Amino acid sequence: MDNVQLIDDNGKRNDGRGPEDLRPIKIEAGVLNNADGSAYIEWGKNKIIVGVYGPREMHQKHLQKPDRAIVQVNYSMASFSVDERKRPGQGRRELEISKILSEALERSIISNKYPRTSIDVFIEVLEANAGTRCAGLTAASVAMADAGIPMTGLIASCASGKVDGQVVLDLDKLEDNTGDADLPVGYIPLTDEVVLLQMDGHLTPQEFDKAFGLAKNACVEIHQLQRDALTKKYSQDPDEDNGEDQAGEEVVSE
């Protein structure tokens, strides 16, 4: 909304992308030992790690559902994930996002298999650069599959929006702060279901249609990256599970 030019005369965005390009995305499944399932995602400058525990007995009895499992997401920004240090403790924004991600993920599981249980999903944002709820949801869905939880389909998630009056895909932080609109979408390609949808800013109904279509197509692309990550994990020799980045390893011995 300030007078920064976000798309240059050649149609390129501040980081060189075209209007319909995603930032680079890298997904890895099974990155933690203790969690029942886990995933790590790098999405542009976003870095997020997700751990899943469950289905396990729900401690707070009054929240148990007699006929199904519930999903409890804890989405959390690390104090060092943003420019100005974030104070510890869950703020209102984090609570809202935790709620809508819980609801989205609950849709994707076959929940009546595990009555009275909870599936606990911890989304730790280590570095944030706009789009963390979509990146977190994408990684959380992989982590749930990694935990062996029966699902109707993986959720892929991506935002589109409007910048300099133009509909674009996958806003980065500069675009998110100064752009015209943001439209995060969570989508299950296998069932064509929309499980997350938010929007703020200013879109005509026509712009909405276009933006929604962009996001949905991107989700199909992201879905493939999710499958690749899971395939890679499950085709590995289990003993090498945590062998990423062996270069950094050092040994102390007596």
Added chain:
Amino acid sequence: MDNVQLIDDNGKRNDGRGPEDLRPIKIEAGVLNNADGSAYIEWGKNKIIVGVYGPREMHQKHLQKPDRAIVQVNYSMASFSVDERKRPGQGRRELEISKILSEALERSIISNKYPRTSIDVFIEVLEANAGTRCAGLTAASVAMADAGIPMTGLIASCASGKVDGQVVLDLDKLEDNTGDADLPVGYIPLTDEVVLLQMDGHLTPQEFDKAFGLAKNACVEIHQLQRDALTKKYSQDPDEDNGEDQAGEEVVSE
């Protein structure tokens, strides 16, 4: 305590009342749908709504009484009820008032009928202008009757006090802030019992006698208003329960 003259040479107070006059009081019973009982009171500029739930199972087991119901009042000032915005959350003053109102109301119910239960009374002060604990207690007693809870008698409540050296009834905010003494009384006319009594300021024993007498007489008058409100409610056609102020109603339809 400051040099404001609160009673003029004709014996009139700042709002035109005589020393022994109440402010205008309007009570309405049964103003909410979900609550088991409810009441709304306007008392001078005070506006308070009360909802009662119960008797219902007491959630915190260690607070249950094996032989009787307990009353739990939550007296709360809305953030917008006072000149300087009140911060959300119960402060120490609200907690003290909640405690003494709980104790007063407990006296008026036939509590051994409902062992292990709680009667929860929510007193929401929407606009405050001195005397909210008395107005809240008066309305709460009506709301409990509206909930059908068996009672030994309605509690009427009113403060008296001292202003410009003179004993007066029912102090308003200006008088409360700058007056000499305040004496809130809660009284059950049917049984002649005092169930609420507080005082601060400066009263001789003789002034106390006079002030107490004023408050007690006012309680008898208020008791009649309480009965009228309940009679009006229970003589209405039940379908018109919430028909107050129809003037404000608007209809949207397709």
Added chain:
Amino acid sequence: MDNVQLIDDNGKRNDGRGPEDLRPIKIEAGVLNNADGSAYIEWGKNKIIVGVYGPREMHQKHLQKPDRAIVQVNYSMASFSVDERKRPGQGRRELEISKILSEALERSIISNKYPRTSIDVFIEVLEANAGTRCAGLTAASVAMADAGIPMTGLIASCASGKVDGQVVLDLDKLEDNTGDADLPVGYIPLTDEVVLLQMDGHLTPQEFDKAFGLAKNACVEIHQLQRDALTKKYSQDPDEDNGEDQAGEEVVSE
């Protein structure tokens, strides 16, 4: 670490003590009525009162141990115990000390006698002048004995440290604030066991040996004071239990 001279040319410390001297210590057992066991300690300018309840049923079921009692210490500094008023509520320092004192005391009890119970130890620091964790632990051990809890031995506790480059015993506040090192030790003389050990500052391994030896010897001395306090209590006529400082007593009667 500032340029204050803490030991004068005659080897005397700021309060006149020699390097290996304790401050004056006074211990009294059985000073409270309601607590199952209690003790009061004055150690230099430190004044601490300890009350013990238990073994009693552990309220938080998930913390119960099926085979033994646990010790829960609540070490707390009164708001008026220090120069700059301490804000109410347990700070991080108090929580850490509560934890390590709980662990130390748990060692000294024969805990398998009382499965699923808790022994609750409340250490109230009324006036603080360095060394409160050692003084508190010393008094707590007496209070637990006073409560009749079966123990393998009393814990005596004392710090040593380094000041002006010299190893000394029992630092006071000035020495603690400006000295070179502090080494609190908790020790059971009967079993030769170290149950509390912390250190900060700067000590060579040789200095550590010397400082540790000083603290241990002091603990033996303190252990005798603990025994004396208990002997005095249990040789008293029980009716005179609370007769300390009768000089201050006044009587009001009609």
Added chain:
Amino acid sequence: MKDIVPDLRVEQIKRLASSGKRLDGRGLEQFRDIEIQKNVLGSAEGSARIKLGKTDIIVGIKVGMGQPYSNKPDHGMLATSVELKPIAHHSFDQNTTKPMSIEISRVVDRGIRESGMIDLKSLCLESGKKCWMVNLDIMVLDFDGNLIDASTIGSLIALSGTNVPASNFGMGKDFSLPIGDMPVSTTFVKIGEHILIDPTGVEEAVADARLTITTDASGNLRAMQKGLSGALYYEDVTKAIEHSIKTGKDIREIIQRRD
């Protein structure tokens, strides 16, 4: 809304919806009656009481002074809160309603903020130092569903009657809060195949998904929020957008007629 709604009731709601009807006699695309009272409190700088069917809320606005957020040094401040107090429903208690109240307040706030309805820049007094702070507090007195729309409508009414008490702060004459184009939200639920506008408490309790759409006077989108753990299809969304633009116009008229 935490009631256990028996299966029979769910079936009844679906059966009625199949023939375009609802438990309270409305059509699927029909909003409930809106009852509006304006400036009901003397202690608030702006206020309103709104009844949407049996849902009953009160909105109070306090205006004070504050220091602008460091990332918005030239803007006044708006803070929106929703209190779901236990008076409003037997199932409400402070702990369990927190996520729900945060979501509602953030969706209401987003609509108001993104629409530019309040010119926050005009509320800055000294860049980075001093500004007007608008506290918009919504208290729910009686709950029967659709708090987002009731809260949005109540907020618009209360804000558009708000007096900035500048004279109390020695900052010149009092003035009316500068109000521009109003955002209007409409909320839908999906139950089985059916899309219902303005759900009641029982309808929310059995709904699969919820969708709120906030539009401006030009019929453009300003905010959206999907809720609940069911899914929507794209067609559900476009259908809801269409209805939202239409119903939003009707509601906007009612609100403005009252000015």
Added chain:
Amino acid sequence: MKDIVPDLRVEQIKRLASSGKRLDGRGLEQFRDIEIQKNVLGSAEGSARIKLGKTDIIVGIKVGMGQPYSNKPDHGMLATSVELKPIAHHSFDQNTTKPMSIEISRVVDRGIRESGMIDLKSLCLESGKKCWMVNLDIMVLDFDGNLIDASTIGSLIALSGTNVPASNFGMGKDFSLPIGDMPVSTTFVKIGEHILIDPTGVEEAVADARLTITTDASGNLRAMQKGLSGALYYEDVTKAIEHSIKTGKDIREIIQRRD
């Protein structure tokens, strides 16, 4: 005071009271012995330890600097707190004693404040900017009833020996806190028909109603507080006022004798 007191004990207390006696041998109108120690702590600006029978409390006063309340720009500040720590009774824990501790501290504070015992105006240093802040903290070490009176007495003793450490703040010489006329509270309980002064823990546990009356040196009323869920008759109140004025004089003498 959360003990379950068996019915037999209640009957015994009532039977004794009928013949003017109590479990601990006192008469109905007889206060317990008061044991006073003054200035017991070096770290506090004022302090006292008070035993009222087996009730044992310690009062500590810290004086610092603060900013006056916006509605009292020309007054220094007094903040009173009572901590009912779990050391004092097996039934005390932080959660359940909160309402009780708040009520006690507010009643004690009200008596001190309304009596004008501390000249708060003299503690303002710069109007609206800077004042002395008196923190009066009461810690209960052993509980056997009547904390309001024990706390009031302890507070009077501690305040009347308090040194304002002005020199530490570069504000001139230290001085004694300016103390005027002292308020004295006396607390009664009603058990059955009987009115008992200075109740023990067991008596409070079985009492129907409680009444605290705070009087000044002239025998006038400064504060009152009824507690518990039983009722009083007017005659109970006037009888208690009469006793309070009488006993208050005795207690005031004891306190002042110590100065």
Added chain:
Amino acid sequence: MKDIVPDLRVEQIKRLASSGKRLDGRGLEQFRDIEIQKNVLGSAEGSARIKLGKTDIIVGIKVGMGQPYSNKPDHGMLATSVELKPIAHHSFDQNTTKPMSIEISRVVDRGIRESGMIDLKSLCLESGKKCWMVNLDIMVLDFDGNLIDASTIGSLIALSGTNVPASNFGMGKDFSLPIGDMPVSTTFVKIGEHILIDPTGVEEAVADARLTITTDASGNLRAMQKGLSGALYYEDVTKAIEHSIKTGKDIREIIQRRD
């Protein structure tokens, strides 16, 4: 670490230890492999990811401006926190891990502070008014014992690569955080008769006592902390000190090699 470890497992650990062995094949005095990644985050002024066996932590450092503590007006500020988030172990939840996380952060902080590794005086900008504030936050991602040593090592790595963003605050050029001699902690547990270095989660769960010793480059002691409710003998302590000095040297080399 709240696992219930069956008695059989305890016996197995002790039997192995008797012949100098451990469950994961290490010797009693053998540290696990340390995997180090430096400057892993763009949003932090310094960062590191450390794996100590299966224990996996991330350390992030934010540097901002603050006001010096009143008792240290000429020093910059360091604040250390450890978050034991539920992602790291099935038994972790916010309530139960609080004492553990406080103890770890205080021991790590003590080692760094007492060693003088950071010249805090050089981080004061204006005495009593303005200084640099270093926030050292440690997040545990995967737990398998010995968080104190993992956190200390991670903190050293992250601090030694930290950039003070002075230009962002208009305070001249950015500069590297001034780092001096590094403290290295090594932690031991006692199980039965045996002293084991660098315990895993299972070893900690069955241990009688824990001892952390922090040494500097000269082989002197900077901080110690005993934990758990078992006892140590003096010989245990001196043996651990000896090993700590030796192993500390090896770890220090690894850390510095990476600079």
